[in-house]
Amino acid sequence: MGIKNYVHFEFSSLPENVSFARACVGAFASQLDYTLDDIEEIKLVVSEAVSNSIIHGYDNKTNQKIEITVTINEDRSLEIIIKDYGKGIENIEKAMEATYSSDPSRMGLGFTFMKSFTDEMDILSKPGEGTCVRLKRNFTNEQKEAFS
Template sequence: MIHLEFNSESENEGIARVVTAAYMMRFDPTVEEMADVKTAVSEAVTNCIVHAYETGEGRVILDISHEGRCMTITVEDFGVGIEDVEKAMEPMYTTKAEEERTGMGFSFMEAFMDKVEVISEPGRGTKVIMERTIGGTEAFHG
């Protein structure tokens, strides 16, 4: 398991992607699997950076684990939370239209991962739990 805690600065989104990619290497992923998972992580972390802490910086936690070939990636913040998770997960929904945000973050996560669960409480933060099985039946290296 990997547990990484970092500030909600845009530069740290790249660190989250690299750590995720390094963890995935034990599964000998395809280029497409690697790109999909890194994109989903990027979207989840970017949501924390852009939406969670409107008055400044805060903490973001990235946890990565696996059972067999199924990776579980959790991205958590302790910011403003989401009032209506179902609405927030609708394609094109954004609270930052003035910043030209597309509102596709959750849609990308759902497209690239096998399972996405969002748990949020206004004023307490948001946790995104994503799962993806990597590879087929070839030998597992971890």
């Protein structure tokens, strides 16, 4: 399937860049006639993934690299890839479980939100090498109506 448009950007693992990343992806996605609620969901999943890279992947170390690629496909689906080069995830299945967190002070709901607000979620991760999360949202009927 062909690509219609994409953006790729990278930034350092600073907490202030969470809001930068979510705003960027939200702005890019808005060309697809999403509702404001859809855009809020898209921003939320980006915040969750980027926060995970900063907090877990890099243990809050700043000046580490996070990359985001956002693609709009020919079928008007939206794909977001968030990549870090941090410590990686030992057990991806466990990490995806609702309320599981390696940090007892956290809720362990990030992946649950990412999964529930997207149509596809894939996690690629290798301990010591990093983590790559791919999130995809299909084109909805609501968007089709707004488009015509």
